[in-house]
Amino acid sequence: MEFGSAHNFLEGKAILVIGATGFLAKLLVEKILRVQPNIKKLYLLLRAGNSEEATQRLHDEVLSKDLFKVLRGMWGAEFVSFISEKVLAVGGDVSVENLGIKDTKLREKLWEETDIIINSAATTKFYERLDVAMGINTMGALHVLNFAKNCSKLQMLLHVST
Template sequence: MDAGALAGCLRDKSVLITGSTGFLGKLFVEKILRVQPAVKKIYLLVRTSHGASAEQRVMSEVTGEAVFDIQREKYGPVGFQNFIKEKVVPIDGDIMHDNLGLDSAQV
């Protein structure tokens, strides 16, 4: 399957990603948003760590990284933040817990 066909598969789809604060995870998130900006939503399962919420960690450890500079240049600072808020949904959870640490209303 070529990259164009793969990107087409993600159009209007929602994706759940674990490990997005890691090296490969943030590259994966950036790549999806760059090659298929019509992805519906990207849900990022992130642990709360040292008092930082999942949303704070995504902003600092994922979308705040230099790998997103191309996106920031493309959309501009405000447009980039709006694009991220529209597409990326941080979820506070942990793969080590049952139901990913989510309560029944979130599952």
């Protein structure tokens, strides 16, 4: 896909990125916000028991990183309001059904709104216990697929994996 068309494709879209504290997903999140600020919403699923914990992780492990310096510079004093308007941290866990999103209203909102799902959640420890690795990398992929099937507007499901 040409850069121009990818950029245009993202405009006005509600995008769910799963595994947003990860190496690849952080780069993706920064790039989307930098090149296409006119997205509808960026939902970031982070491994957490609730949205407060997820929001804390979003600030501590994603937005506070040097990677976001350029974006902070671009928005200056409006960075915080830009982020609160466009980004929502969602607590969850891919290894359980419905991605571990306990808030039913939020789950239904995601099913209604999401245009694009990008799953980058995985255990990347090659010496991980087999049951744990199966739960995240295999069952996780299935849970993402089942979640995607409930998204009435979905245009793209991108699964990132080794």
